[in-house]
Amino acid sequence: MAQEYETVIGLEVHVELATKTKIFCGCSTAFGKRPNSHTCPVCTGMPGSLPVLNKKVLEYAVAVGLAANCDITRYCKFDRKNYFYPDNPQNYQISQLYLPICRNGYVEIETEEGSKKVGIHEIHMEEDAGKLIHDEWEDCTLVDYNRSGVPLIEIVSEPDMRSAREVIAYLEKLRLIIQYLGASDCKLQEGSMRADVNLSVRKAGEKEYGTRTEMKNLNSFRAISRAIEGERERQIDLIESGEKVIQETRRWDDARETSYAMRSKEDAQDYRYFPDPDLVPVSISEEFLERIRANQPEFRTEKMKRYKEEYDIPDYDIEIITGAKHMADLFEQAVALGGQPKKVSNWLMVETLRLLKEREMDPEDIRFSPENLVKLIALTESKQINSSVAKEVFEVMFEENVDPEKYVDEKGLRTVNDEGALRKVVEEVIAANPQSVEDYRNGKEKAIGFLVGQTMKAMKGKADPASVNRLLKELL
């Protein structure tokens, strides 16, 4: 039954920009500081204070707009969105309604069904609100204005997506573009990227859109997928049972895998938007636009193409490495420092991905430097450490970005290349394990593995397994 319905989805994505200071004042945007320590008269809404636009916000917004194929509004304005809430110190949010900075763009997404363009209706700049903290003990609510005035862009898509897969592909595409621009780290969990899902269903083939709902509080790709599935089913059930979908805002509860209504269209507030008279309109010059255009980085598609031409690494590796800006930067820097592309790629693809997954980390959180990775590769290539020692060192490096050369020296992990010493240990191992020796000589090839292991153990891992193998075969 459900197959007869088509899901129509549009997204409103908020992205916190990575500027050092807030959008309308000089306060720091640093995260996790003492409450209200990054505030001033402007971002706490003191009487008489005035906002002044941070130019960097404009640069980032235009850069994202250009990357998303948007028209840039050459004469844009800020508007006030009026609503009363204590997290909003002026009781109006400075945003853009009438003349947003970017309009009419698109991004191309790839899914199993092929590639598709998702339209961008507009991108606008706005300020974030403060944070309310309820003190259960004192039964009062406190407000922290450190986030008040942190710059955001809101990217509003057209209702062009038809499935959760397309939504995820779209979000990943946006995230990559923005990360590549350095405009934000786009972390859903930490809230530097937030997506609200507008969803409606309609019988396949129908021209008119159904009534849509807006879903909020989606903190991961997984939550987004589940919320889309859940909301689609909820709306179909309503229609099938002869009821109507109500236009409303709903909040997703990921733990319970269900949503509940926050407010309906009837209670929708009248925000009384009007142009903010405190901010002069922004006129974007040709020079400004040219400068942003000239500074646009190499985006993923171009990068993938170049990797294919320049480096002899598998397509799959290229896809993964270019899938995160930080990963691609690491790769290129390590190669520039002399690391062999294939080796660098291997470390990223195997050990790095394993540890990221184990620790539930994002590629953007990788801390080790390309210099140290190249040193580690050199140590391994020159057989100064063996591969198991290398993995051990890498793990420490991953955690603390230690210099592998120093670490290996401090811990005495260098492979013993003294043939005489090694031969002596091998002889001892042969003498101590007559049964295995016997087995090997009787054609049990596997027995040599045990002997190699015993030798490595006696050497405390600091031997080159290939040399051990060669010596064993020679002596047996």
Add this chain to the structure above:
Amino acid sequence: MEKKELLSLSATALGKAIRTGETSAVEAMEAVLGQIRETESVYHCYVTIDEEAALKKAGQIQKKIQSGELTGPLAGVPVAIKDNLCTEGVRTTCSSKILENFVPTFSAEAVKNLEKAGAVMIGKTNMDEFAMGSTTETSYFGVTRNPRNPRHVPGGSSGGSAAAVAAEECFFALGSDTGGSIRQPASYCGVVGMKPTYGTVSRYGLVAYGSSLDQIGPLTKTVEDCAAVLEAIASHDLKDSTSIERKDTDFSAALIKDVKGMRIGIPRDYFGEGLDSEVKDAVLRAAELFRENGALVEEFDLSLVEYAIPTYYTIAAAEASSNLERFDGIKYGYRAPEAEGLHQMYKKTRSQGFGAEVKRRIMLGSFVLSSGYYDAYYLKALRVKAMIRKAFDDAFAKYDCILGPVAPTTAPGLGESLSDPMKMYLGDIYTISVNLAGLPAVSVPCGTDQNGLPIGLQLIGDCFQEKKLIQAAYTFEQIGKESR
């Protein structure tokens, strides 16, 4: 120096007397505080006065003058500041209950500029609540009376500032002008008041009423003082994005007694119905004086004058409704006691904290911005605003300045205006289009009516043409002095 003589000095004359050692900043401050003690109970110009701090500051400034650190024309001169200009550590109430105990953490840029010039603040002057009103009767702290006749209002909203200058309770004052709030009380109290070109004086630290119209300016005894004060407060401020960088702020250079060849236009539209005949005669006599002294004076049709009032009240109220949202009982200022929950707290705080006129304008502004009405009211008002500006552009293609009355009448009696807000709004007819067009304009005294109440002459200039206004006003003032 004898106290009476000292108090009668203009700000620049006092500054000179202090620099030459004839008197001192402390002596001047003591004289002014003495005068306040004598007359303030009648006039009520001030909301807040800190005598001790004022005297202490005067002492510090006097030392800096003696050491040669301060040499400007306003060094050591006591000044009164309108109570909608933030003053660090000194409560700033906007004459509203909602900010009764609000103490700012910073000073307005204009106030800082005066501090740099060595002027010494006496206190904060009374005003219409949040600058909404034309009589200073909407103040939570009670009315200010007109020093020329205490049964009459001083005008508003900068009524406390104008009255303080007229009553010699200060040597000059700062006011703010959104629709005539400097010029009209200056006219009613018989002092000089100027609203500069929008963007000339930083609005940083001015508690906003209608942000696109608000401008800070001087209220003074003489045109010379007006030029000196404007010179001190004008600055390009990066904290105010509407602030303009100007190189021509040496306004005192325009104190030239000469109007020969100056082209002065008199809008016929300003002399129609509603204009008091005594005011009309005084203003036309002033025009005649300009003509006699070589100015080319002629009448013309400005047009659109009747649209200025609805346009102004739409835009100013819309901006005010949003600007005043921050007064909610959460962060500072008055919070209603015994409110259950957030929304009731908001409602009670704002219902109890704001006066009737403020609430009326918040309602009006919220209405014109609400969905379904925005285009019909607010957007239309913005379009008319642009047309009014165009009408002035056309006029300034022909004239150096425009001459007319400041207000249709002299100061009304206390209690006459508030009962009929529409009538009160109509009283702004000659002043508000100046704000809508962002122009500079000055009010200079040009006589009195049969009851001895002052009449003001308004000179309006093109954007950035304050110097022409100062030259014209100065000439008029000097000729008047000679003929007296």
